[in-house]
Amino acid sequence: MADYHFVYKDVEGSSTQWDDIQRKLGNLPPKPPAFKPDPFAPAEDEDSKPKDKNWIDHKTEEQLEDLEDDVDDDRFLQEYRRKRLAEMKQLVKIAKFGSIIPISGSDFVREVSQAPSDVWVVVILYKDGYPECGVLMQCLEELATMYPATKFVKIISTDCIPNYPDRNLPTVLVYNNGAVKANYVGLHTFGRRCTPEGVALVLCQSDPVLNDGQSEGEASREAVIEGVRRRFIEKVVTQHENDDDGSSSD
DSSP, X not given: OOOOOOOOOSSTTOOOHHHHHHHHTTSSOOOOOOOXXXXXXXXXXXGGSOOSHHXXXXXXXXXXXXXXXXXXXXXXXXXXXXXXXXXXXXXXXHTTOOSEXXXXXXXXXXXXXXXXXXXXXXXXXXXXXXXXXXXXXXXXXXXXXXXXXXXXXXXXXXXXXXXXXGGGOSEEEEEETTEEEEEEESGGGGXXXXXXXXXXXXXXXXXXXXXXSSXXXXXXXXXXXXXXXXXXXXXXXXXXXXXXXXXXXX
């Protein structure tokens, strides 16, 4: 009578002697590693963390507002906390807009007339299908990115002013503190060749319309004008270098 040896799995997932033999012969895949739970690590107590510069850097604005009592005894942390709060508030101010916001006639009072008194609003009246509107829109899109503390909005002309003549397109209105400060009718008002730099100079002729959030008032206007001049010179130099490269390769 044959001597049979029966092997079985007495624990779910454990390997039998037969399985081990078959694995050695290559008939079964390798045995999966035994499950081991991650070592227990207690959550770090917030109060146990060292109160230093890095600790403050990881706080939100709201958390920093609530930290005043926690750093009373450390003059450096008090000052650094105030500095971080000022930086965060400035970033929020700078990042207000940054693009052209499409509005309808029903939005106009809320978005333009009732804008905060410290915000300049540039409104472009346009219609699709007019090349001149497209040219000016491209310039304003670039300026909206460069000067995110200035609000740029666009509205279809007849949504803003019923029966507004198409011959006046594009039209730009500049608002501040609920009042119209300037208006520019037609693309030609921005120069023979409409560029972002040319539009910026026209908008800032007498008022600090464009603002990058780094300065305010007259200082902002002067910074815009100086920046525009610098970029214009850089473009001229680049164009001149490109022309030289093209002529030398001929």
